[in-house]
Amino acid sequence: MKILSSIKYPLLKAIDISGLTFLSPVVRLCYGEEPSVQLKKIGQWIIIPVAAMLLFIFAWNAGSGLIKTKAGTLPTPGETADALGSINTFADREDLKKEAYNLTGEERLAALAVAEAQLASITPKVQETTDAVAQAKSEHEKSIAVVVEPLEKNYDELKEKFSQAQDKRKQELESVSETLVIGDKASYTKFLDLVKANESQTDAEKTELSSLKAAISDARNDKSKKVALALSMQTKVAEEKQFLEKQIEQLTKRNRSIMVESAETNISTTTEELYQLTGADAYKKARSIAKDESRLEKTIESKYAQPATLWYQVRRSILCVFTGFIIGAGIAIPIGILCGLNSTFMAAMTPFIAIFKPVSPIVWLPIALIIVGGFIPDPENNAVIQWLWKAPLIDIYKINPAFIASAITVALCSLWATLANTALGVASIDKDHMNVARVLKLGFWSRLFKIVIPSALPLIFAGLRISLGVGWMVLIAAELLSSSEGIGKFVWDQFNNGASDSFAKMMVVVFVVGFVGLILDRIMIVFQRLVSFEGSKAAI
Amino acid sequence: MKKRLIIPIIGLLASASLPAETLDLEKDSLKFGFIKLTDCAPIVIAKEKGFFEDEGLQVEVIAQPNWKTLLDNVISGELDGAHMLSGQPIAATIGFGTKAHIVTAFTMDLNGNGITVSNSIWEQMQENDPRLDSPTPPHPISAEALKPIVEEKLDDGEKLQMGMVFPTSTHNYELRYWLAASGINPGMYTKSDIGGRTDAQVELSVTPPPMMPATLEAGNIQGYCVGEPWNQAAVEKGIGVPVTTNFDIWKNNPEKVFGVSKAWADENPQTYLAVTKALILAGQWLDETDASGKLVNREEAARILSRPDYVGADYDVIKNSMTGFFLFQKTDKREMPDFNVFYKYHCTYPWYSDGIWFLTQMRRWGQITEAKPKDWYLETAKEVYKPEIYLKAAQLLLDEDKIKKEDIPWDSDGFKAPTTEFIDGIEYNGKEPIKYLNSHKIGNKDSE
Numbered sequence: 001m002k003i004l005s006s007i008k009y010p011l012l013k014a015i016d017i018s019g020l021t022f023l024s025p026v027v028r029l030c031y032g033e034e035p036s037v038q039l040k041k042i043g044q045w046i047i048i049p050v051a052a053m054l055l056f057i058f059a060w061n062a063g064s065g066l067i068k069t070k071a072g073t074l075p076t077p078g079e080t081a082d083a084l085g086s087i088n089t090f091a092d093r094e095d096l097k098k099e100a101y102n103l104t105g106e107e108r109l110a111a112l113a114v115a116e117a118q119l120a121s122i123t124p125k126v127q128e129t130t131d132a133v134a135q136a137k138s139e140h141e142k143s144i145a146v147v148v149e150p151l152e153k154n155y156d157e158l159k160e161k162f163s164q165a166q167d168k169r170k171q172e173l174e175s176v177s178e179t180l181v182i183g184d185k186a187s188y189t190k191f192l193d194l195v196k197a198n199e200s201q202t203d204a205e206k207t208e209l210s211s212l213k214a215a216i217s218d219a220r221n222d223k224s225k226k227v228a229l230a231l232s233m234q235t236k237v238a239e240e241k242q243f244l245e246k247q248i249e250q251l252t253k254r255n256r257s258i259m260v261e262s263a264e265t266n267i268s269t270t271t272e273e274l275y276q277l278t279g280a281d282a283y284k285k286a287r288s289i290a291k292d293e294s295r296l297e298k299t300i301e302s303k304y305a306q307p308a309t310l311w312y313q314v315r316r317s318i319l320c321v322f323t324g325f326i327i328g329a330g331i332a333i334p335i336g337i338l339c340g341l342n343s344t345f346m347a348a349m350t351p352f353i354a355i356f357k358p359v360s361p362i363v364w365l366p367i368a369l370i371i372v373g374g375f376i377p378d379p380e381n382n383a384v385i386q387w388l389w390k391a392p393l394i395d396i397y398k399i400n401p402a403f404i405a406s407a408i409t410v411a412l413c414s415l416w417a418t419l420a421n422t423a424l425g426v427a428s429i430d431k432d433h434m435n436v437a438r439v440l441k442l443g444f445w446s447r448l449f450k451i452v453i454p455s456a457l458p459l460i461f462a463g464l465r466i467s468l469g470v471g472w473m474v475l476i477a478a479e480l481l482s483s484s485e486g487i488g489k490f491v492w493d494q495f496n497n498g499a500s501d502s503f504a505k506m507m508v509v510v511f512v513v514g515f516v517g518l519i520l521d522r523i524m525i526v527f528q529r530l531v532s533f534e535g536s537k538a539a540i
Numbered sequence: 541m542k543k544r545l546i547i548p549i550i551g552l553l554a555s556a557s558l559p560a561e562t563l564d565l566e567k568d569s570l571k572f573g574f575i576k577l578t579d580c581a582p583i584v585i586a587k588e589k590g591f592f593e594d595e596g597l598q599v600e601v602i603a604q605p606n607w608k609t610l611l612d613n614v615i616s617g618e619l620d621g622a623h624m625l626s627g628q629p630i631a632a633t634i635g636f637g638t639k640a641h642i643v644t645a646f647t648m649d650l651n652g653n654g655i656t657v658s659n660s661i662w663e664q665m666q667e668n669d670p671r672l673d674s675p676t677p678p679h680p681i682s683a684e685a686l687k688p689i690v691e692e693k694l695d696d697g698e699k700l701q702m703g704m705v706f707p708t709s710t711h712n713y714e715l716r717y718w719l720a721a722s723g724i725n726p727g728m729y730t731k732s733d734i735g736g737r738t739d740a741q742v743e744l745s746v747t748p749p750p751m752m753p754a755t756l757e758a759g760n761i762q763g764y765c766v767g768e769p770w771n772q773a774a775v776e777k778g779i780g781v782p783v784t785t786n787f788d789i790w791k792n793n794p795e796k797v798f799g800v801s802k803a804w805a806d807e808n809p810q811t812y813l814a815v816t817k818a819l820i821l822a823g824q825w826l827d828e829t830d831a832s833g834k835l836v837n838r839e840e841a842a843r844i845l846s847r848p849d850y851v852g853a854d855y856d857v858i859k860n861s862m863t864g865f866f867l868f869q870k871t872d873k874r875e876m877p878d879f880n881v882f883y884k885y886h887c888t889y890p891w892y893s894d895g896i897w898f899l900t901q902m903r904r905w906g907q908i909t910e911a912k913p914k915d916w917y918l919e920t921a922k923e924v925y926k927p928e929i930y931l932k933a934a935q936l937l938l939d940e941d942k943i944k945k946e947d948i949p950w951d952s953d954g955f956k957a958p959t960t961e962f963i964d965g966i967e968y969n970g971k972e973p974i975k976y977l978n979s980h981k982i983g984n985k986d987s988e
Contacts, residue, residue: 069757072777090848210663217659219872221778235855238843246588254593258834295596298568305569305587305598307849356789373616380617398617483605483613493603496576496750497852505848 005031022046075504080511083504091309093243100250103303104257112251119244124240129234136230147219155212162205167199200346256302259316263296285463302470308485313514316397317486321475321520323403324410325468332412332418332467333460337452339419340426361474364412365481369406376401402484409478421463427458457531465524472517487513560849563936565596566808570815573604573613573622574852577752579796580623580647581841582882586822588844594821596782603849606748607706608638615640616802621815623648623797627708627898629924631670634899636708636907641802645812645929646819647653647888648796650881652861653711653786654771655718657686657763659754659942662781664689668743675871680788680963683722683743690724690741697837699740703747703755703764707736710795713901714786715744715765720982721789721964726741728984729906736905745887756780768861768880769853776857777865782868784963788879792885792962794894816933827883828859839865882916882949890930891971892954900973904983911986927954 008031015024025041028034057077064074075083103111159249173194180187201392267289274285339346360392379385379400388399397403433455437447453460479488491509570592574580583601586592595670604610604622611628613619613640629642657665669685690700704711707729716726719742727740737743747755752764757779764787774780777986786793790889798819805812832837842862846855852917860867864877881887896917902908958969966979978985 067595191931213663217778217870231854231856236848238855240839241845249590254590288562291564295562295565298565298596302568302596302598305600307600313686378617402614402618482607483609485602489605492605493576493848493852494607496603496748498750498753499846499848499852502852509859 017526017529019273019522019529022049051116065179072500072503075501075507079501079504080507082465083501084508086501087310087505087508091311093247094306094309095449097243097247097250098304098306100247101254101256103255105253106253108255108257112196112248113193115244115247115251119241122237122241122244124239129230129237133227133230133234136224140224140227143224144219144222147222148216151216151219152210155216156211157422158212159209162209166202166205169201173198225519232500235535248320250304256299259299261298267292267296308489310487310490310509313486313490314516316403316484317475317479317488318516318520319394319397320403320407320479320486321410321471323370324407324475325414325464325471327407328467328471329418329464332415332463333422334461336419336422336460337426337448339423340429340456341452346423355418355420356412359413361409361477362481363415364409365405365478368412369402369482372401372405373407376404398485400484406475406478406482406484406486409477409482410471413474414467417466418460418463421459422456425459425463426452428459429455448523458528461524461528462532465521465528468493468520468524469517472520473511476513553823555928558924563595563810563814565811565814567620567811568596569598569600570620570811571600571602571618573602573610573619574850575607575610575623575748576853577623577652577796578769578842578845578851578858579652579767579880580817580851581826581845581880582646582648582822583623584796584850585825585841586818589822589825591818591821591825592815595818597811597814601850603864607709609947611638611642614642614799615800617804620804621798621800623653624797625706625709625711626894627710627713627793627798627902628706629797629799630895630920631708631902631907633924634908634920636902636903641923642799643802643805643815643926644797644799645805645890645923647794647797647818647890647891647894648798648823648882649889650792650795650885651785651787651878652795652879652880652963653714653765653767654782654866655715655763655765655786655792656752656756656771656774656780656782657782658759658780659778659940661686661689661762664784665670665783672698673871677868677872679784679868679874681783682963683724686719687722687724692979700742700763701761702742702763703752703766704744705749705752705766706746707734708898708902708907710793710898711738711765711767712744712785713898713905714789714793716905717763717903718784718789718963720980721962725982726905729909732911736907737905742890753777753779753880769851769857770859772860772867778870782866785866785876785879787876789963791959792878792887793879794887794891794897797890805929809929811934812929813933816930817937819889820934820937821942823883823888824947827881833877835864842854846856885951886947886949889949889952890925890927891952891956892918892921892925892927892971893956895925896970897968900977903986904977904980906984911984914972914974914988921954925954927952 008027011027012024015027022045025038025045027041029038060075064076067074100108100115102109173191176191176194176445209327216439270273270285270289270292274282277285335349339349376385378476385399385401389395410465429452433451434447437451442450473488476488476491478484479486480492483489483492487509491506494505544577546657549606572583574583587599587601588985602614602619606629607625609677610619610622610624611632614622614624615632624642624644626647629644631637632640632642665685668688670676672681672685686700692943693700702715704715706712719726720729725739725741726744727737727742729736730738732972733746747761747762749766749770752766752770753774755761756764756774757777763780771782771785774781786795798815800812825837826841827835828837839859839862842855842859843927844852845862846853846858851858859877860873864875864879865873866879867873878884899908899917899920903912931948931950934950937943939968958967960967962968966976968976974986974988
């Protein structure tokens with residue numbers, strides 16, 4: 001009990017620093033501190049937001065059916081959840097395939113047995129779902145035909161009728177034109193009016209026909225929910241089957257250990273054959289053995305070429321945003337300090353800040369791509385890139401010029417907030433502090449590290465927090481253009497896919513991006529509070 | 541009794557001793573780029589059906605946002621090779637657009653494109669030509685019915701806008717060919733006009749393939765020429781009507797190639813052979829038929845292509861054209877077994893005559909700004925098309941007994957027989973590029 005009460009305040013402090021203040025009434029309530037006040041706070045900061053979220057989901061669900069274009073409808077929350085499921089399934093399957101490629105011995109056999117059993121159970125469903133699709137489609141066609149046939153009949157009849165009527169009117173007008181007398185202006189005016197009336201009548205008939213046609217084509221374009229459902233079931237089953245077949249292949253003939261084994265057997269038989277040969281034949285055989293052996297070494301080291309999954313892309317994007325953020329901070333903080341210390345320098349920098357600050361990432365990116373391309377013309381043979389591909393932890397992210405260009409774009413767009421805040425922080429240091437430094441005759445560097453930076457730190461971190469948020473927003477756009485593997489590329493690929501679930505997958509990304517952004521912001525808040533004077537560093 | 545045993549044993553021995561010469565791969569993990577179109581199939585199939593793995597290659601297949609980025613990535617070495625428009629390696633090599641020496645030893649497919657117009661243009665075309673106002677209008681449809689619409693727009697001071705995918709794409713040349721065959725001027729490229737709109741009656745602009753349906757729906761363009769599945773997607777979504785396919789514009793025209801940079805090909809000759817081998821096998825797999833001539837593997841291919849990391853469109857949309865059907869309207873589904881050809885008709889061979897055709901089109905529309913002598917065409921084609929590599933790879937496959945001898949044009953001089961199977965019936969003979977150039981009404985003409 002004593003321990004519990006002794007951690008109360010540190011706990012509240014930790015909550016405060018981490019910015020999760022909505023939790024503090026819960027903690028206080030647990031300690032029985034003013035229950036009515038705490039309950040009110042809980043109501044305000046937990047129940048109301050949750051209710052608002054629920055209301056939003058409800059409104060979204062209700063509204064999504066109303067927004068319809070020919071390209072698709074706005075996905076409902078349910079469809080978005082399904083899309084998340086299918087993104088996960090894709091990622092899981094790719095992981096399983098990779099694993100299948102690497103498995104050896106007993107484990108391989110066990111996995112094989114599981115996969116084969118699954119395949120056996122799914123195979124009969126393939127035909128079932130295909131039949132279901134065919135049935136749903138034929139039913140849908142029938143229901144369309146019921147609507148379309150009378151319309152079409154109507155259209156054909158009207159078309160025939162109108163064309164006859166038009167011919168007749170034309171003949172009449174022609175016969176009227178025969179009766180025209182040159183010089184009789186009134187008769188001409190009358191004739192002209194008749195022709196005009198005829199034209200407008202023809203136009204009206206055309207409009208009627210084309211509206212009927214539009215109705216027919218609308219009826220034909222009517223989408224059936226049943227067909228869509230049957231199709232998605234069929235796709236689910238067929239994809240599962242295809243995956244299992246591929247997995248079984250990866251577990252058997254395209255498994256690394258199996259390939260190594262068969263290559264080894266092959267080499268040992270050919271080596272036996274070599275012992276029986278002399279002369280040119282022996283040379284040929286020996287050469288082929290040498291080649292087989294070098295191929296074998298490569299096979300042993302080979303890795304399954306796994307396509308990027310969304311979660312890999314999210315991790316790579318986070319790495320990219322931090323790379324850009326660090327580059328940006330590395331530029332912004334020193335310049336900001338100089339600006340804050342020296343008003344002449346500040347005046348010199350002002351035009352650059354003013355001009356470059358509003359430039360959009362879309363403009364920076366091609367420039368960054370060209371510059372990076374200039375420094376790294378051939379990534380395959382570039383020492384830095386090669387080192388990055390082998391460096392621990394980041395080797396799997398295959399840092400390439402497009403990644404670096406995206407990171408530089410992030411830096412260029414996000415450094416301004418840090419720069420401005422640093423300059424402000426440094427410029428607004430208490431004059432007394434500076435006077436003390438002068439009295440103590442501190443040198444430039446100790447003044448910088450003992451007085452300037454510590455006093456400016458809270459504002460610097462406030463700037464960094466804004467920068468990271470801007471950087472995260474900019475990165476998605478940069479990746480979209482540079483096709484650097486990341487969330488931006490995922491969105492672009494989905495947009496390009498144009499499949500029935502593509503929009504739903506993009507909705508998933510909205511939440512993923514938002515969630516990651518939220519976490520990044522929280523992390524920065526913690527740092528910011530840690531360096532603020534109000535927050536004692538011993539709190540956590 | 542003995543005899544019956546011996547035969548299978550001989551068979552076993554033969555197959556056991558067959559693993560011919562192993563290739564000394566310089567590089568075994570590769571990255572290939574592609575654009576989300578069904579004709580990227582050979583690359584995807586070679587990966588998914590394990591033809592690359594059989595050659596000891598681990599290949600990552602990565603979607604690219606547009607043709608320009610794809611080419612830049614091949615030039616920069618970010619990609620080892622890519623699914624390319626036939627015109628791209630040629631244009632890059634002669635320096636129209638980005639200059640870089642790109643070569644190809646493998647033609648990926650024939651045909652596969654369509655021209656789609658918006659619903660309202662289609663309605664007006666039907667008014668101009670009543671034969672089109674039917675659930676199943678007669679094909680081929682020329683641009684005759686489009687001409688009055690173009691002229692009417694010109695009178696109003698407007699120009700019809702149409703989309704194609706890249707300045708040196710097959711689509712650009714096909715759309716221009718189709719328009720020009722009916723006397724509509726699609727505009728000329730000049731030294732100062734690299735948008736190709738000088739004297740244009742219809743203005744063409746570049747839009748990445750997957751963006752076509754959305755751009756059409758937004759009304760920025762009134763029609764487009766693009767590969768599959770983006771014509772079928774327009775029908776499926778009800779936003780446009782494909783009026784013709786490039787099969788009708790030029791029967792069995794070359795479409796995409798597998799391009800790599802010359803530097804990469806020189807550095808990795810054995811790897812290049814291995815890749816070409818795998819691609820040939822993928823083409824063969826895609827065009828496999830049963831006794832009745834039905835394509836047996838296409839449904840599986842459509843299923844693979846519909847995965848989100850490949851083409852990603854709905855299976856139902858991809859399936860149509862891949863299994864030999866084409867939906868012109870919801871009421872007009874036609875059998876087109878040769879809509880996509882991946883292996884038949886010796887199509888994977890890199891024909892010089894195909895390269896020369898693209899060069900003649902580049903000259904016709906002014907992308908090549910100066911007249912060139914006749915021999916230049918063949919010399920340039922030879923710089924880009926590398927049948928010697930293709931034949932070497934094919935020979936290896938023949939030795940391994942994986943392909944049939946008659947499927948490869950072993951002794952060809954690199955020219956397809958002259959053909960008149962164009963929408964306007966003009967004869968194309970690759971050996972007479974200047975004569976061919978001069979046989980068209982619209983476009984540049986040169987003296988021999």
